[in-house]
Amino acid sequence: MRHLNDILDLSTEEIEQLIKRAEDIIAHPGDYAEKCRGKKLATLFYEPSTRTRLSFEAAMYELGGVVLGFSEAQSSSAAKGESVADTVRTVSCYADIIAMRHPKEGAPRVAAMNSSIPVINAGDGGHNHPTQTLTDLLTIKREKGGFSGLTVGFCGDLKFGRTVHSLITALSRYPDIKIALISPAELKLPSYVKRDVIQKKEIEYVQTTDLTSVMPSLDVLYMTRVQRERFFNEEDYMRLRDSYILTPEKLVSAKSDLCIMHPLPRVNEISTAVDSDPRAAYFKQVLYGKYIRMALIMMLLGIE
Amino acid sequence: MNIDSIKNGIVVDHIRSGESMELYRMLGLDELDCQVAIIKNAVxxxxxxxxxxxxxxxxxxxxDVLGYIDPNITVNIIRNGELVEKRxxxxxxxxxxxLKCKNPRCITTVEQELDQVFLLTDPVDRVYRCLYCETKAES
Incomplete structure (x- = not known):
């Protein structure tokens, strides 16, 4: 039985298979409408999430399966003090696969250790969010045709942004990737990611506070939100929130085929005036997220 | 200074100078009823x-605790006054x-009776990371 806790749990070949399957689902959705008939997905969401939970639920419904679960800790036994291990042992009796989001880092691993059904990490604090990374990879594949040779810029909160760490790690396994790290000094990429991933793999990179200076070189621009919930101090959050706001003016020097991504939700870091730019891919990214989750659910349930 | 040799027991040897007290604490030797001698700065x-x-x-x-503190430590097993095994x-x-995970966001801070597990992720730099949240252990 397989679980998905970290994007590195999947080999590049398996990611390739998932992308291929997702692209086939996009091309022939009707062929997949009954694939999970009779199967149940449990969505155990201990903290609020719109996109990820609905994406998992839509994915399961489109495969012909059904969904049960909870969308906040207060409406679960966690409010009574039940452990993750006990909740998962119980849910294993009702469902065929679990998608779990939890504010505590490592909770999905504890769940996997105690589960008799596959567990998908749907985000654990600032740690991992592998299905977002799969979504990002499918988006890049669809919009740019592949990964090798791309220059990918990451902008905003690179310190707490788990999606950034995971995507950098995932991209580092492909040849000729170049990376631009754009952030205020306080929100720089953690040194262990830089050392253990970028420098270890000898990836060409630039680190800057100035988005406009690197804009012309980028094939992909991955914007991130400065997340209030990652700060213990409101003052720091308010100060850093508006560091980078992407506007049509800043995009003047960008390539005509730039792919602008964002894991969403955004607060104000991308001006709504950018939404109509054909280079804006962040709402397509949401749609791709559903397809890659369909492919993942099928893979973990062993459905061909 | 003389300390009697032991008849039956264990001699933990080649501890880096100054680390014996930490080892004493981590091995829980303060809870033993038998004689325990700490020899510091031996030649x-x-x-x-x-x-x-x-x-x-x-x-x-x-x-495992000994290996974590210092993999050069040796453990001598003494029986009837003779060295019978050197580990x-x-x-x-x-x-x-x-070790205890210091990350306040780690699941180990709330989950009931969950073992604190750390894995060796970099043997060269002796880096251990929490099994759950992957936070680096403070050495």
Whole structure:
């Protein structure tokens, strides 16, 4: 039985298979409408999430399966003090696969250790969010045709942004990737990611506070939100929130085929005036997220 | 200074000078009823100065703890006044309930009776990370 806790749990070949399957689902959705008939997905969401939970639920419904679960800790036994291990042992009796989001880092691993059904990490604090990374990879594949040779810029909160760490790690396994790290000094990429991933793999990179200076070189621009919930101090959050706001003016020097991504939700870091730019891919990214989750659910349930 | 040799028990030898007290605490030796001697700054041909711990009882010493503190430590088993076994420790791949995760967002801070597990992720730099949240252990 397989679980998905970290994007590195999947080999590049398996990611390739998932992308291929997702692209086939996009091309022939009707062929997949009954694939999970009779199967149940449990969505155990201990903290609020719109996109990820609905994406998992839509994915399961489109495969012909059904969904049960909870969308906040207060409406679960966690409010009574039940452990993750006990909740998962119980849910294993009702469902065929679990998608779990939890504010505590490592909770999905504890769940996997105690589960008799596959567990998908749907985000654990600032740690991992592998299905977002799969979504990002499918988006890049669809919009740019592949990964090798791309220059990918990451902008905003690179310190707490788990999606950034995971995507950098995932991209580092492909040849000729170049990376631009754009952030205020306080929100720089953690040194262990830089050392253990970028420098270890000898990836060409630039680190800057100035988005406009690197804009012309980028094939992909991955914007991130400065997340209030990652700060213990409101003052720091308010100060850093508006560091980078992407506007049509800043995009003047960008390539005509730039792919602008964002894991969403955004607060104000991308001006709504950018939404109509054909280079804006962040709402397509949401749609791709559903397809890659369909492919993942099928893979973990062993459905061909 | 003379300390009696032990008849039955364990001598933890080649401890880096100054580390014996930490080892004493981590091995839980303060809870033993038998005689325990800590020898600090003993002269050593190999190390210059070293610490030693003599335990006058045949207890199970946690070799993982020793390996984590210093993989050069040796453990001598004494029976009837004779050295019967010399054990060499190594850097353990997994440490259970030896270290505590310092990440306030880690699941170990709230989950009932969850073992604190750390895995060796970089043997060269001796880096251990929490099994759950992957936070680096503070050395």
């Amino acid at each position: 050593s041909r190999k190390m210059g100065r070293k610490d030693m711990i003599k335990i006058a009882a045949d207890i199970d010493v946690d070799l 060499h420790v190594e850097l353990p791949r997994r440490l259970t309930n030896v």
